[in-house]
Amino acid sequence: MTLNPKLAKLLNEQINNEMSSSYIYLAMAAWFEQTPYMGFAGWMFNQSREETMHALKFYQYVVDRDAAVVLQPIAKPRADFKNPIDVFETSLKQEQKVTQQINELFEVAEQVKDHASKNLLLWFLNEQMEEEKTVRDMLDRLKLAGNDPASLLVLDREAGARQAPTGSGGGTPRSHPGA
Ligand SMILES: [Fe+2]
Numbered sequence: 400m401t402l403n404p405k406l407a408k409l410l411n412e413q414i415n416n417e418m419s420s421s422y423i424y425l426a427m428a429a430w431f432e433q434t435p436y437m438g439f440a441g442w443m444f445n446q447s448r449e450e451t452m453h454a455l456k457f458y459q460y461v462v463d464r465d466a467a468v469v470l471q472p473i474a475k476p477r478a479d480f481k482n483p484i485d486v487f488e489t490s491l492k493q494e495q496k497v498t499q500q501i502n503e504l505f506e507v508a509e510q511v512k513d514h515a516s517k518n519l520l521l522w523f524l525n526e527q528m529e530e531e532k533t534v535r536d537m538l539d540r541l542k543l544a545g546n547d548p549a550s551l552l553v554l555d556r557e558a559g560a561r562q563a564p565t566g567s568g569g570g571t572p573r574s575h576p577g578a
């Protein structure tokens with residue numbers, strides 16, 4: 400079954416959206432690297448890698464469906480943040496935006512009765528639900544910690560201990576054994 404042109408265009412756009420997310424998270428990691436919060440830096444670095452994997456998953460799907468991959472420039476990400484809460488609030492907004500994008504993709508897949516694409520997009524919708532929850536949980540606890548350095552460092556350590564979700568393919572420099 401040939402990929403519907405409108406769906407092919409949107410799937411290509413999603414490759415770019417995921418790469419943009421990856422870049423946004425990499426900028427957040429870099430911002431945290433300039434602070435004492437090494438755990439949060441590791442969290443955002445892992446998140447960036449996850450988003451690249453998402454982009455590659457869409458890439459592979461477009462290729463497997465025998466459609467053309469068309470890559471676009473990646474927007475410059477925001478580099479300045481007020482505090483950890485500001486970063487995680489931005490992260491939650493980004494995830495909500497991506498959820499909306501994938502919802503729209505799903506609707507188009509449904510309109511053109513492309514069940515294979517719907518299957519792929521359902522995987523992503525579940526992934527989005529998980530990601531939004533993870534970010535929201537951390538944000539809630541950051542708000543609870545407020546400006547208390549001891550509480551913030553506990554959350555930072557917890558963030559640093561968090562493993563990259565399974566299926567992301569191996570560890571990062573930070574999660575490498577002995578690192
Ligand atoms: Fe993603």
Ligand SMILES: [Fe+2]
Binds near residue numbers: 420450497
């Ligand atoms: Fe995400």
